Amino acid sequence: MAGKSSSNLILGLCILIFAAVLLGVWIPADVQTGLIEKVRRQVTVGDALAPTVAGLFLLLSGVLLVTVERQAEGQPRLDLRNLGFTAGMVALIFVSLIVMRWSGPLAVGIVNVLGDGDLEYRLLRDTAPWKFLGYFVGGTLMISGCVAMVEGRIRLRAVLVSALAVLTMIAIYDLPFDDLILPPNGDV
Amino acid sequence: MGTLDYVWMGIQAVFQGPELFSIFGVSISVTLIMILGGFLTGIAVGATPGLAGPIAMAIALPILISVFGYTPDALLPVMGFLIGVMKGATIGGAVPAILFNTPGTPDAYMTTLDGYPMTKRGKAAKALRVAHFSSASGDTFSDIVLIVCAPFLALLVEAYLDLPEKTALLILSLSFIAAAIGGSPAKGLLSTGLGLLIAFVGTGEDFYPRLSLGSPMLNQGFPIATSVLGVLIIGAVFKEMETLWRQRQSRDIASDIRIEGDQRLHWADIRRLLPYVGRSAVIGTAIGALPGIGSTLAATLGYTVGRSRHARTKTEGRPDFGEGAPEGIAATEAANSSVSGANLIPVLSLGIPGNAAAVFLILAAESIGGFNPGPSVFRFTADTVNPELVIAFGLFTAMMIANLLNWTIGGVFMRSMGVMVRIPKHILLPAVLLLTLTAIYVQETRMEAIWFALGFGVLGYFMRVLAISPLPFVIAFILGGNLEESARQAFAATGGDPWFLFTSPIAALFMLASVGVIVFTARKTKERS
Structure with a gap:
């Protein structure tokens, strides 16, 4: 399984694309309230904030996979x-x-x-x-x-x-x- | 109500709970029998390669809830059984490792290194006794640390941490778990991010269920059982089946185990083992107290530390580590067993599960209701009784009873479990698959839940293929709702301050540590590559 493999790079690119779609398309289109909402003059956290944080976790993961862990040893090879x-x-x-x-x-x-x-x-x-x-x-x-x-x-x-x-x-x-x-x- | 009153009430809740039967007029509570049943089940499960404690917990949970119902009276019997399984599986894993060179659980791998050579030398029974003594010692030590530390940690959290700090602490926990598990912070973050994302589907405060794609199936989100059991159990079954298919050969299992010479564990042996047991118990407990770091790392560290000591102090003629040294078994078993109690420190004091067994304890508590693991459990109210605190001390009592069982009947039962290795894994695993799907269905009673679980199983399989640990996913899924709720409350409490995570020094420190732990592990990973 281990050996010279570019699975981290491929996985990272896939995650970057998914995170971009999530943050740019899915969350804006499928969540009714924004990051911060003003309801009756009170500022509250909107429904979009939590999925955006999840998307940022994925984005950071993709960036790390493509940059820092691109050459990591022991990358799994898909069989x-x-x-x-x-x-x-x-x-x-x-x-x-x-x-x-x-x-x-x-x-x-x-x-x-x-x-x-x-x-x-x-x-x-x-x-x-x-x-x-x-x-x-x-x-x-x-x-x-x-x-x-x-x-x-x-x-x-x-x-x-x-x-x-x-x-x-x-x-x-x-x-x-x-x-x-x-x-x-x-x-x- | 003083502290000792709560301790006494916890003990009474276990011993004087609903009676199952009586012997000579002495009432035997159902909780005691459940702890015993769980403990024996755990040893059998741990001794069976391919099974593990969490699988037994997953299958047993819906049955137990069906038997005991959704009342607070069900908490101690159900959680007592699960604690018994957790403890039994820890010692059971050593049996096939020593007798057949096949670790019953992943953390027993290091036990094979010295256990199997001892078996080949005709010292199988002695090796099992060493494993049992070390495991029981490490486990007991860890439980004592849990009982002493968890209430203090919870009191500290309640006294010093307000809503922004608690939110920052949850982020730090997720960040630490992402960085620490699996050796790849990027993959840990991926697993955590996916878990959070799945937790947020179909939830929220607006009337429209967010991220549901307009599908009625996703309106209520993903049931916790489908995602947790799917990723943890079904994903593992898929991966194991694939491995078996690749090997497609049954491993030869020695039919006769030669027993030669003295097999007893003498006081001189115990004195020689104690330094190894002591060091490994401290290592395992320290590692177990950190959420997300598993018993396998504890076993490896305990073994490494033990080996260097053995190399310095070994007398002429005694075997080295890796050649059948009882000290090697002691170092490994004490370390991996001392993780289990300490792993409950973050669960009970912070509400943060640290391993798969803790996940199932939280699932049981959430399913039954009346007990929410977290710092609020340890409110020592003076004028009224805090029922959650009574349950917490009941759980501590259950753990000590399981330890007592471990010291008394655990060794004998463990040594009789060698037969479990003969159960064919390729038949056992599909049966576990069907049992798991059935367990999910009886909780949710809709076929959609099975389809979800199957989908999460495929996700869990791919995570394993790509060397992504599924544990951060599960922990993030469980904590996702709490994180959002805590952030909402903190934001409201600070008057809508967008910098609420950075205005208090403690919260800012937690946030800095969250970033720091990722940066540090990422740099380490880059240096390694």
């Missing part, structure tokens, strides 16, 4: 393969969360089609086993998918261990507490 792996993992988690969100409603829909019923997931989300369905399927996919990515292969044992881990989490969070709501049942 595109590693970044690719992490991007894949984030994508997997994204898909798992989508599956978690929609497994329950989908299962209810399938039951409705097969049994000619009129069930609604929203009304079943506090009833077992419906309330566990999304969390179990999405959670198992998330854990076993991450394991498979690290191992470079899909193993039945890993899937079973993942399913067991999710069941344990259900037992920890849901069974003893009436007021804890597992995802995604709080806002479906």
Whole structure:
């Protein structure tokens, strides 16, 4: 990771651009009061002051990275393969969360089609086993998918261990507490 | 109400709190059991490579709040558990470091240098005993310093610092944390600036939620759990998974540990170790009292100081540091353990969290309510009871109980935890990821919170890849609101004086120090490069 790298310079330039946009565009356009406000003849601190201080921290950081720490030793070198792996993992988690969100409603829909019923997931989300369905399927996919990515292969044992881990989490969070709501049942 | 009355009430709050059960008519309070549970959990977590105290605290917090509710009665059981985890994880980290050359926590890395060679020589049990004795000694010393210093520091702050000085002190703390963590002031400032910026999204005094981009999702800002757990825990999980994927090999773990000869820790051993333990305890406590500087630096400094002493005083035939010297384990473990108590000095006396464990204690206090860590806690009111001060002395009592547990059952439990290293990290980490996301959801009960946390996890990952410490981000996020509020009040109190940070000598000195610490560390960095 360490070695001759210009990552500090690139990072510094990116931060300088971001700080300039923040201070020059975002704060003026997206904050309604200025740095200092006069309300009923009283001078008060406006909403823009605090984000401006944050922007100045970023600006100073960018200046230091580009000037003082430009040649610093041991700068990290970005490895595109590693970044690719992490991007894949984030994508997997994204898909798992989508599956978690929609497994329950989908299962209810399938039951409705097969049994000619009129069930609604929203009304079943506090009833077992419906309330566990999304969390179990999405959670198992998330854990076993991450394991498979690290191992470079899909193993039945890993899937079973993942399913067991999710069941344990259900037992920890849901069974003893009436007021804890597992995802995604709080806002479906 | 005198000082001793408050101390006694704090002790009573722990021992005579809500009863869980009774043995032979003796009531056992729920706080005592929570401290014990947290302590044992902490040892197990610390002994598991890939886990750490803050992860256990993050996962446990929503469950504990759900069990105990949002009443002041919940403060001591919940915070007692978290304190137990913090202390247990400190000694637990030494177990895999000594037995398997794998540090359970980052600050136990130096323990591997002498611990593992002792294991290879058949002295594993003795090495664990040395680690436990040194760790418990350092921890106890640090707690005593905390109990003595925190109230005095808080009283000094209340007596001498007005609103402008308190604002300047917060700026100095952020500046110091930015400069001190990670060895790069520029990256520390970047982390701090991002934390402040995120804290200010969706907040403010105007009707329009600032920096929300007109999005309803950002109207209420980012929940504290999503940003803290996202950057600290999920970001760490991503980085660890990437490292595992890169290695893609399971490390061989020795299946049999050879035990040979006398494994006990004799009085002669203790006498030989004490100078190392004493020096490292002072170093660790001094470092721990400064916000943001972690136990890893304390361990490194303690080890370095110990090594130079050992080189001067070592007798013929005894191993050098790095070759299995018990003094090396003692120097490291006393230093990294003595950070934990002292780290609570800035939390309790100033309201400024110094490390990740302190962040979770503040999160617990904020979630439950009724206790706001800061100088106002230590108001020794004579005519009425200050409930926050009772809680503070209750926390000190909880820390001493955890120390007592450490001295009595800690060693035995610690030595049985070698099995934890066999838990496969690449299965454990995704499970931790799901547990963390679940912990966030049960607090916020909306999928948006999970998306935010995932986004902050990606941010935390990139911070680690680019060698930017996430701790200044988290501390700045937590302090951002206080900083703005304090500045608003100070500005109003000085009649709208734009130079309010420079008109009083103390505030001006703090501001000068804020700039000075950045300039000094930047110059050091430039000299190094």
